Amino acid sequence: MRIIFRISYMGFGGAEQVFLSVARTLMQEHDVLFVTDSAEGASYTTLLNENIPVRSLDVKRTFMSLLRFKRVIDAFKPDVILSAYPDTNAACLLSAAMARHQAKVVVSEHASIVEHFQHKSALTRLKVRLIVQCLYRLADQVVAVSEGVMNDIVPLIKRADKCCFIHNPVRFDQTAPAFDARSIHQTTDAQPSVIAQTDDDAGAVKKGGSKTILAVGRVTPQKDYMTLLRAVRYLIETQHQDDIQVMIVGGTHDKAEMARLTEYIERHQLQPYITFVGFSDQVERYYAQADLFVLSSAWEGFGNVIVEALAFGVPVVSTDCRSGPAEILQDGQFGRLVTVGDSTTLAMSMIDELDTPSCTRAARLERAAQFSEREISQRYKTLFEALV
Known part of the structure; x- marks a missing residue:
């Protein structure tokens, strides 16, 4: 398989760590490519240090990436695209819809649609709700990081068959060196x-x-x-x-x-x-x-x-x-x-x-x-x- 991991910014967030963990395992047998908005972020350095293929679209905002990511899709010809976070998921779905090469798109949600955005502005809450209700239906699969997050999404997209949850992987184990x-x-x-x-x-x-x-x-x-x-x-x-x-x-x-x-x-x-x-x-x-x-x-x-x-x-x-x-x-x-x-x-x-x-x-x-x-x-x- 050829797999694109689409994420706007490679910081230290949960989605970034999940993508890194999955990519490290899958790249042993499959072709993977990270696509980001810019060549910034501490985890972007991790990609370079670990020789994980990555391409920056060099855009300031995710919605400015639509055509550039479309071209990446047509050039790399992925079988699957995995993206994260509402804005990036929305842009990814639109780029994939415009691309000549047809790839399966999996969008992932790493925060409760209800709880995480309750303190945001009314405009932000409306935007996220519209993205989930309207655009997530275009995805081939919607993956939530917990059953609770999945249960927030299902009533909005009204397609339970497209939703599932996969928990996040743990980074550490008890074999880590003792604390000094x-x-x-x-x-x-x-x-x-x-x-x-x-x-x-x-x-x-x-x-x-x-x-x-x-x-x-x-x-x-x-x-x-x-x-x-x-x-x-x-x-x-x-x-x-x-x-x-x-x-x-x-x-x-x-x-x-x-x-x-x-x-x-x-x-x-x-x-x-x-x-x-x-x-x-x-x-x-x-x-x-x-x-x-x-x-x-x-x-x-x-x-x-x-x-x-x-x-x-x-x-x-x-x-x-x-x-x-x-x-x-x-x-x-x-x-x-x-x-x-x-x-x-x-x-x-x-x-x-x-x-x-x-x-x-x-x-x-x-x-x-x-x-x-x-x-x-x-x-x-x-x-x-x-x-x-």
Whole structure:
């Protein structure tokens, strides 16, 4: 097969990582080509470094790419095109419709159409709704990253036969090198506090040191880190749990949200307990030394970070947000689920999960293996072969 991965920008988003994972596997037997709007982005460098074929259309906006991508389709003659995100999906479908070469087009949705766009402008919400309702019907298949995201799409396009879901692959496994606290100063833009060493079972409560609680994700309202901060305050002031260190790994995407969180930390004197690490390209090191992983999000498309935590054997507490966490944790079998925004229950669930993990470390690793790059790539390959 000849496969084009169409994405506007190769940043660090979920879709970019999924495309990279699938491409790495499929290019061993098939011809692949990434097509982007511009030769920019950290993951664009990854493509070059890994010798994955890529072509930039050199356009400033995705909808300016229609004719240029049409020419790429006619020249490369792909069997399948896989694209991601509403704007790019729409442009991809229009380019494919204009092309002489007829390729199968698979559009993928990596965020809840309902939740992700609820805080956007009315015009943006209308645009996305029209794209999904009108243009997604032209696709040969619509792939969602979770069953919840798929369930948002089906009522809009009214073609359940064209919709399916394939979960995101996990990037890491428990064989990653052990965390070296000294290296953190080389990989982050802030200096964290106490770093504890992991036990044989990542669910065990460490003795003689702080318990490391990890959260991973950019600082945005979506991640609802305020609920996590309130949970930490509750633990310290009410439960007298002052032997914790919370590490939040992720860049600051929303400066206003970061200012709000910082003000809360300072007002309640939580500085000794909370560290915003910032962006790190070695996040696996934080998973490797964590006692507990917490996802406090108001919504998700899937929740890759939960799977990544499971892949390191780390116990998990997550909000039961749409969409993904309940699917990954199988309704609490592999980690605790709490109501979105409920900081008190989140705090108590964190204590409970540290003291009595929901399942064994082996069970967490086994669950994560079901999201391996090989497993997920095979599902995409099976889909592509069925279409072709």
